[in-house]
Amino acid sequence: MSMPKSLFDKLWERHVVVGETPDAPAVLYIDLHLVHEVTSPQAFAVLDGRGLKVRRPDNTFATLDHSTPTLPANAKGELPFSTPGARRQVETLIANCEKHGIELLGLGDPRRGIVHVIGPELGLTQPGKTVVCGDSHTSTHGAFGALAFGIGTTEVGHVLATQCVLQRKPKSMRVIFDGALSPGVGAKDMALAMIAEIGADGGQGYAIEFAGETVRALSMEGRMTLCNMSIEAGARFGMIAPDETTFDWVKGRDFAPSGEAWAAALAKWRGLATEERAEFAKEVRIDASTIRPMITYGVSPDAAAPVCANAPAPRTAAEKHAADYMKLDAGRPFTEQEVNRVFIGSCTNSRLSDLREAAAVMRGRHVDEGVVALVVPGSEAVKRAAEAEGLDAVFVAAGAEWREPGCSMCIAMNGDAGAPGELVVSTSNRNFIGRQGKGVRTVLASPATAAASAIAGRIADPRPFLCDMKEDA
Amino acid sequence: MAFEPFKTLVSRTVVLAQDNIDTDQIIPARFLTTTSRDGLGQSVFYDWRFDEAGRPKRPSLFNDYNPDTHKILVAGSNFGCGSSREHAPWALYGFGFRAVISSDIADIFKSNALKNGLLPVEVDQTAHAQLLTTPDAEIAVDLEKLTVTLGEADIAHFEVEAFARQCLLNGVDPLGYLLKQTREIAAYEAKTA
Numbered sequence: 110m111s112m113p114k115s116l117f118d119k120l121w122e123r124h125v126v127v128g129e130t131p132d133a134p135a136v137l138y139i140d141l142h143l144v145h146e147v148t149s150p151q152a153f154a155v156l157d158g159r160g161l162k163v164r165r166p167d168n169t170f171a172t173l174d175h176s177t178p179t180l181p182a183n184a185k186g187e188l189p190f191s192t193p194g195a196r197r198q199v200e201t202l203i204a205n206c207e208k209h210g211i212e213l214l215g216l217g218d219p220r221r222g223i224v225h226v227i228g229p230e231l232g233l234t235q236p237g238k239t240v241v242c243g244d245s246h247t248s249t250h251g252a253f254g255a256l257a258f259g260i261g262t263t264e265v266g267h268v269l270a271t272q273c274v275l276q277r278k279p280k281s282m283r284v285i286f287d288g289a290l291s292p293g294v295g296a297k298d299m300a301l302a303m304i305a306e307i308g309a310d311g312g313q314g315y316a317i318e319f320a321g322e323t324v325r326a327l328s329m330e331g332r333m334t335l336c337n338m339s340i341e342a343g344a345r346f347g348m349i350a351p352d353e354t355t356f357d358w359v360k361g362r363d364f365a366p367s368g369e370a371w372a373a374a375l376a377k378w379r380g381l382a383t384e385e386r387a388e389f390a391k392e393v394r395i396d397a398s399t400i401r402p403m404i405t406y407g408v409s410p411d412a413a414a415p416v417c418a419n420a421p422a423p424r425t426a427a428e429k430h431a432a433d434y435m436k437l438d439a440g441r442p443f444t445e446q447e448v449n450r451v452f453i454g455s456c457t458n459s460r461l462s463d464l465r466e467a468a469a470v471m472r473g474r475h476v477d478e479g480v481v482a483l484v485v486p487g488s489e490a491v492k493r494a495a496e497a498e499g500l501d502a503v504f505v506a507a508g509a510e511w512r513e514p515g516c517s518m519c520i521a522m523n524g525d526a527g528a529p530g531e532l533v534v535s536t537s538n539r540n541f542i543g544r545q546g547k548g549v550r551t552v553l554a555s556p557a558t559a560a561a562s563a564i565a566g567r568i569a570d571p572r573p574f575l576c577d578m579k580e581d582a
Numbered sequence: 583m584a585f586e587p588f589k590t591l592v593s594r595t596v597v598l599a600q601d602n603i604d605t606d607q608i609i610p611a612r613f614l615t616t617t618s619r620d621g622l623g624q625s626v627f628y629d630w631r632f633d634e635a636g637r638p639k640r641p642s643l644f645n646d647y648n649p650d651t652h653k654i655l656v657a658g659s660n661f662g663c664g665s666s667r668e669h670a671p672w673a674l675y676g677f678g679f680r681a682v683i684s685s686d687i688a689d690i691f692k693s694n695a696l697k698n699g700l701l702p703v704e705v706d707q708t709a710h711a712q713l714l715t716t717p718d719a720e721i722a723v724d725l726e727k728l729t730v731t732l733g734e735a736d737i738a739h740f741e742v743e744a745f746a747r748q749c750l751l752n753g754v755d756p757l758g759y760l761l762k763q764t765r766e767i768a769a770y771e772a773k774t775a
């Protein structure tokens with residue numbers, strides 16, 4: 110009898126070109142390579158330096174998101190790039206794609222967007238595929254039952270030249286969520302609760318499979334949010350077995366198989382799920398029914414707590430260092446701490462459902478006068494869909510800014526940033542010191558919590574806002 | 583790739599005891615708008631080294647130590663967590679570092695560092711504590727014997743993925759190896775097409 114296999118085992122096995130030995134890692138084949146402007150120029154330069162070609166331009170797709178402005182072009186059609194360097198990166202990617210015959214979803218393309226939003230949106234991301242990108246949140250695509258992971262620029266070069274990476278198989282870990290989520294609690298809260306539990310390095314060296322009834326009940330958007338945050342627990346890979354929710358989502362998208370190919374793909378995809386009794390090196394169970402809306406209060410994503418709690422007093426030197434930076438008053442409720450800026454966006458939470466969640470809180474209300482709120486859709490398609498249902502009008506009426514798609518304040522390298530000392534409630538994924546601008550204090554939260562905080566002018570629990578909505582209805 | 587073979591490194595240490603030093607600390611995102619890998623060394627730990635006006639902070643470990651004599655960074659646990667940006671090891675290497683020692687180093691950072699001549703060394707808690715509390719110590723990191731030596735004593739043994747180690751010892755990069763697998767890759771493509 111062969112050993113029962115996990116989703117991860119199957120994905121791995123199917124992509125091994127040359128097996129792993131004590132002397133060398135496996136040569137792993139990559140089905141989909143996503144490229145953006147920040148981590149690719151040096152890789153293309155290596156290719157050019159060695160006179161190499163891109164092996165599979167047909168499996169490579171590029172977009173512009175990281176250093177791309179989210180403010181519209183001026184009357185002359187010029188985009189407001191934050192620095193000449195940012196403009197040069199964008200121009201370099203355009204030139205590299207042209208030269209190597211890579212499809213670029215570039216400026217003005219209706220399909221452009223954040224790399225981890227557009228892959229799934231276009232149906233490029235599919236169950237069973239290997240997906241890489243020079244960005245650590247590539248784990249997002251694992252939500253489809255894909256083997257997706259972030260790589261460095263040298264590896265971007267490897268994939269361009271050979272369509273392969275060298276990789277040793279990591280250990281596997283399963284995180285099981287059971288129980289129903291309470292109203293006002295979503296995938297972002299699940300992710301933060303998990304990271305708080307296992308630590309920012311709890312997944313280090315592991316590929317995580319998320320399982321359990323709570324995960325099964327999540328929408329694809331929610332699953333992407335959860336897998337997106339795997340890396341914040343130190344795991345390069347996060348994945349969820351594909352099921353009907355997955356297939357429904359993929360079906361009919363631009364690059365999804367159709368006709369007979371669809372039926373064949375479906376048959377293959379149905380066989381991917383983890384078999385019973387498959388073994389995991391580590392297993393964690395989380396009771397999802399106890400999760401409340403979560404925020405972070407430190408400078409590492411595992412410093413997370415329910416929004417209704419009090420800011421804790423630091424115990425260790427590291428916590429003291431974080432507390433000195435964050436300047437939240439220890440012992441005081443989080444909900445009394447003043448907010449200066451709110452960012453709703455990033456590959457973690459910029460999809461249509463995220464924007465709906467934020468809009469449900471903001472509808473008919475106004476952003477506190479002390480707060481600047483920025484809403485940045487994840488892609489041109491998300492932007493169009495949101496505008497079609499009037500979400501942009503809700504945000505604008507509430508006093509928030511509605512921007513062009515991009516990474517924006519998640520990484521703050523396109524000019525969108527907080528000012529030193531500001532407290533920013535953000536739906537992105539990293540609360541590192543200076544991540545959202547020099548001296549900026551980041552509090553990570555769900556779209557509902559971020560929207561509620563914008564309205565309240567303080568860190569806020571979204572649940573009362575959502576209850577009001579029900580009463581109104 | 584342009585890095586020297588790595589065999590034994592004898593140098594002094596710079597100690598940053600803080601845990602969870604992420605890639606945004608190592609190289610803030612605003613320095614990523616570059617299309618080259620050169621020149622990043624000047625921006626390494628920028629916000630730790632320079633004040634608002636861009637003046638070097640003093641005292642500051644990096645500004646007070648000479649990169650020619652202090653090529654080993656000893657850091658708190660979970661070093662290099664966060665982004666996949668290879669700019670982080672490029673910046674550390676560019677500044678003069680050739681090895682980073684911690685109790686655990688983030689996966690992507692480790693993989694990136696190994697490809698760029700910067701040796702990530704994970705040591706046990708005891709050796710880690712000893713190194714953290716002995717700043718400015720002269721130590722030897724031996725990639726052939728896989729040992730860290732302080733004074734006369736081997737204080738730690740470490741592991742490096744075998745393939746990456748060979749690449750480092752010989753100063754070669756793995757792309758050449760991958761390119762040699764072209765026939766297998768083509769066969770895989772034919773089989774799965």
Ligand code: SF4
Pocket residue numbers: 174175223224225244246455456457515516519520537538
């Ligand atoms: S939104 Fe943030 S995490 Fe996502 S791809 Fe952009 S920079 Fe990376």
